[in-house]
Amino acid sequence: MAATMVSSAGALLAMLNESHPQLKQHALYNLNKFVDQFWPEISTSVPLIESLYEDEEFDRHQRQLAALVVSKVFCYLGDLNDSLSYALGAGSLFDVSEDSDYVHSLLAKAIDEYASLKAKATESNAEAANVDPRLEAIVERMLDKCIMDGKHQQAMGIAIECRRLDKLEEAITRSDNVHGTLSYCINVSHAFVSRREYRCEVLHLLVNVYQKLPYPDYLSICQCLMFLDEPEGVASILEKLLRSENKDDVLLAFQIAFDLVENEHQAFLLNVRDRLSVPKSQSSEMVQPKSSDPDPAQNNSSTASEDVQMTEGTSASIAIVQETDPNDAIYAERLTKIKGILSGETSIQLTLQFLYSHNKSDLLILKTIKQSVEMRNSVCHSATIYANAIMHAGTTVDTFLRDNLDWLSRATNWAKFSATAGLGVIHRGHLQQGRSLMRPYLPQGGSGGGGSPYSEGGALYALGLIHANHGKGIKQFLRDSLRSTNVEVIQHGACLGLGLAALGTADEDIYDDIKSALYTDSAVAGEAAGISMGLLMVGSASEKASEMLTYAHETQHEKIIRGLALGIALTVYGREEEADTLIEQMTRDQDPILRYGGMYALALAYRGTANNKAIRQLLHFAVSDVSDDVRRTAVLALGFVLYSEPEQTPRIVSLLSESYNPHVRYGAALAVGISCAGTGLSEAISLLEPLTSDVVDFVRQGALIAMAMVMVQMNEAGDSRVGTFRRQLEKIILDKHEDTMSKMGAILASGILDAGGRNVTIRLLSKTKHDKVTAVVGLAVFSQFWYWYPLIYFISLSFSPTAFIGLNYDLKVPKFEFLSNAKPSLFEYPKPTTVPTTTSAVKLPTAVLSTSAKAKARAKKEAEQKANAEKAAGAESSSAATNTGKEKSSSEKDADSVQVDSQPEKKAGPEPSFEILTNPARVVPAQEKFIKFMEDSRYAPVKFVPSGFVLLRDLQPTEPEVLSLTDAPSSTVSPAGGSATGQQGSASAMAVDEEPQPPQPFEYTS
């Protein structure tokens, strides 16, 4: 007989009303069993069961049972708060391990509740807040269960969320794959822990755990330590690795150093470098030059500083080798190398070589632009100069300028300033030669010679750009220049230059110098001084900000206020909650310019955090502020907050991009441009496309620039819209009737699209997902070009080369091959433009005479017959035939010949599905996932990353190494020669000998 089922809980509920306690208990017990089925019926009697729970006379166990039943009913009713409080009353009867919907949803609720209580407790700083111990017990039971079951990721997530660092540690140490969980935990802490303070605590813990491991992952530790800003820790790790017997450890140390450098945290790197101890056995005379070596090396511009250090190191070791053990000598040598890396010189030099040797910029594009813009239109004229600078950023190729000196000389006043400054962008990173390159334009020591102040100011700015973030050698010179002049244009240039060179160093002396420039209260100099102060104090959150704010209130000049506003914003870079008071102060200010600065402060303080609060605030300002400037900036700032999650941005700003207000649309365009820069994200492009043909000229400008930022380094094979966009740019530039604003946008966009010789992308995050300070700051200041065109050059700070550069123990580039598992055409350079593009633009249908048609047909037939006669194999014969036929027909039309010719070439043979790249190689971001290292290769990377600087372990150390990146720009030095150069340093040789001469100083006709 089938089991009989009850159809109603009525009987049990009625039994609850019985007076005998045993009956009640029986009823409760059974109700608990059937509650899943009959909760709707029971829900009407909940008050009754509640009263049972509260009945003091009742047996404890029974009261808990009553609580459990009530809790279940509430849970089904969707009232989780009540449900939770009764579940707590149920005590041990609430079984965490039970696998039911009720338990799952209540656990989630309990953990949420606990987490929010904990968070509130820490925020209000109340020690051991009144968290219900029963709740805590439940959460702990849950955590223990997760750990027991091996669900470590869950346990970690809960522990982090609930601020239970003790449990977090337990979860990590008890997991099977400690390294895996640790790296997972780091990711989680960056992505989901929104409070900076707490994130620091978590990272501290992680570092501790890391260090307890038998084989610590030093790469990750150092990344954590960098976030925590603890140079001592990094220094001690590096030192330990450097002193190791094992060469691999040393390679690892170098790799760590390169990874740290990638984050561009200048002050931190300097700190680490200074803390690396000198070999203890070295005598005092050795210490002397060591400590002072950086300066002479830097100032001595004709010699590579690295080489100086290197020779010093080796000579020292040779000198000492007799009396001390060889270990120290080796250590000393390694130390010089790592110091070279940490100071950024090694990477800058290698990057420079890479960009020079791989430069693929298309001069024809520039030529077209130059020819099509009107001479008298100075905006477009200087836009062309900007575009040139951006296109050749960091490549040291200034042929275009030298070829067009005459044309260049039309730049007057500020245009001349930016033309000169453009040289700085082109020679960016050319640390040794920078000064000598710019010498013709620099102010001539006090004599105040013939040079125009505009070119002198520009030259100082250029020096700053060259030495951006690595300005140790040039700071003094810039300071002197700033002090010795009272021409505001030169002050302007010097301030900007100084700010760039001393980025983030928070140097008090420099600050005072700049402050005195600010207090002259000249609009031009003051603006630059304001920005410069910010650059100097990036992320320091110093009290200087309030000083700057006071002055901003005092001064009359809008330019100065704006400069200061941006400067203040820069000081709170990355400080998140710490910056809230300042942000509040700025966003409530009466002056729209300061509110505008407040938007930047929000953007920079919460850069790349995708913090909900910040986004909400920005969106609020974007729709509610009365000033268009503030609204524009608020939208734009969204781009900075969201750059760590570029997929989000198009969605968030899509509504704003349809706003009636052109300023908001402009902001939306740039926000997408900033956050999706270099990603080629399809949604971003779709959002920007309509904006490029907006009715308002400056919106078009912004959209074009943003589009170029998104599409940088993409080619048509990746997204067909790139080609469309290039044609659109060309059309706008050639169109006589186009507005100047959008024309300028188009010119700049063509520059950005092919930035850095088509070998750089705009990247705001390093490979370890940390923010790149310089890049973010660069873009933030760049977005100011709305008010001041010369600031366009700041975009060069955000360029990072898309290169894989493998290095061996000597920090040289050995010959090394690896695979890219994708069709080469996907990632190749865009094809250079061809000459006749302009002439073939309009192609009329040619009338075809019957005779010629016949002749053509005959020709075709003949060709086919010939082909048949030749009997080429199968399918190929026919294709060849059509090809020849086409060629014949095409030869009739001259103009088309080039294009048609390229088609059959393409058709020939299927494209290989992979490509072998040779170190150093261009690896664009989209290509990174296809990179494979070959197993039988001689070298093995220390860290498996597809781009950037990678140290290679030599598996056959006995054989002679073949170096591939020849230092040399000129083709005269063969690879073999490069290998021969060996120790005696490649880089410096290049810098001295084969560098093309700087352009002749051109005369300005002002």
Added chain:
Amino acid sequence: MDPKLAEVSQLFERFKAACAREDVDTCCNVLSKLKVLLTGFSSLPPLFEDTPNAIHELTLARDIYEHAVLLSVKIGDQDAFERDFFQLKPYYTDASSRLPPSSQEYMILGLNLLRLLVQNRIAEFHTELELLSSTALENPCIKHAVELEQSFMEGAYNRVLSAKQTVPCKTYDYFMDLLAKTVRDEIAGCSEKAYGYLSVSDARQMLLFSSDNELLQYIKEEQPEWEIKTGQVIFQKAKESASCKEIPSLQLINQTLSYARELERIV
């Protein structure tokens, strides 16, 4: 026979004997003990486990609860009636496939219907009715209750009162008496709504009282808010219908305007 079962049957015999003696106190005590003992059987609802003695146990338990229901009627305890009836019900509904039908089933169901009618719980009355099969509806006990309800709803209160003479079973008397009172309450409620005042004699007729004294007694006990003045019963319109709530128009207008403003500002 299972010792537990034997114990229960023995106790049940004592219970029945006490009932026959009309010894209410003993009855209640023994019943309580019985109920506790019954919880020990797993074959009973809600578990319905298939034990060897299941049928026997179920039958016994049903008997016990049936007696309990009847006892509660006897002592006029409506709460106990409800409790016991609900506990009895699963034996009729869920266990019907396993047990031979009880002779008292329809009588008790009819009693329950009456009870609902008396307590003026018409909705539940109909719910119960829907659950009954068509054969059950033919049963005189049930039919009686249904007819009563119809008369009650029509307002044919005299028919309700006269139905007392045609009860199918003696136990129904208790509820029929109560029903008369329910009817009176209904009438009182209606006249309160319908009239401002009534003369005492009219009111007496209306409320089916045989003498003015009874009326006065009733008013004093049940309807304290009524007033008697100069031979008139004045119904206080205590529950004055709340005046039509004024629409907060000004506030609404303001709100709408502010929405419009905000909308304009956004995008």
